[in-house]
Amino acid sequence: MKKSFALIIVQDEIQVFEQEQSVWRVYPVFREGRNSLKNKTAAEIVEKINEYLNSSDNLKEVDFFIVADRPGYARGLPETFGKLGNESWQLVLWQSAKERAVLVKPLKKGETAHHDTQWLASVLIPTVEGSLRYQDEALLKEHERDLARHHEEQEKIKEAMEKLGGERHVLEAEINRLKAQLALLDRPSMEQLATYLPVLYRNFWNSVKPSDLALLAGRYNLPEVPSPFPEPDNHTVAQMKKRLQAMPVQEQERLREFCAELPSNLNIRPEMRFFFE
DSSP, X not given: OOEEEEEEEETTEEEEEEEEXXXXXXXXXXXXXXXXXXXOOHHHHHHHHHHHHTOTXXXXXXXXXXXXXXXXGGTXXXXXXXXXXXXXXXXXXXXXXXXXXXXXSOXXXXXXXXXXXXXXXXXXXXXXXXXXXXXXXXXXXXXXXXXXXXXXXXXHHHHHHHHHHHHHHHHHHHHHHHHHHHHHHXXXXXXXXXXXXXXXXXXXXXXXXXXXXXXXXXXXXXXXXXXXXXXXXXXXXXXXXXXXXXXXXXXXXXXXXXXXXXXXXXXXXXXXXXXXX
């Protein structure tokens, strides 16, 4: 069972109390109920308690409540508790502890608070202990609430990131689809290709199959080409040359770029060489 000690330090005197079965009793250090701090320090009293307990883990599993009328009485305690492995000690000022305890049970008339051992053991120390434990529990609950809020926020962030990730994939797919559409729009239509390529090149359909042209153009629709395909006469070539010359510059450039992807063994008509110069 975890032990608890209370040190009451008032007017250069220290009293030590130990809790046994939920009851606080005087713990006589150096065979006295009250010990003067003129010859000993609070840190020395704590070390003496450690000697009496003779525990293998020192004061690691011991709670200490220090009630002092001056903070200076606690000098050396942090180092001593640290050396003895104790992290469970708390310091409370005597005046505030006494005022709170008096509200629970007033002192008998004429009694001096720090000399009334019974009142200290049954009223003041339990009041201090209850208040500190309540504060600890409140802090623990607040910490648990903070952790819960943090976990909830992390879950929300995770869900938002997953949602954004999914939306990002959808957006990327849509961007790629639009890029593919733009790439198709930036290429000549199948109608343009089927119209101008047989005029630019001699015997074009004998060298390039309609299915190959569709693949190169990135189109699904195959041009309907009669077989054999009749070569255009001189008049038709002359008229198509005029149309090519009148074609918007941007469309001419797209058609030239596409022609650069065609097989190099195609025979350009002499009348159409201007188009590639």
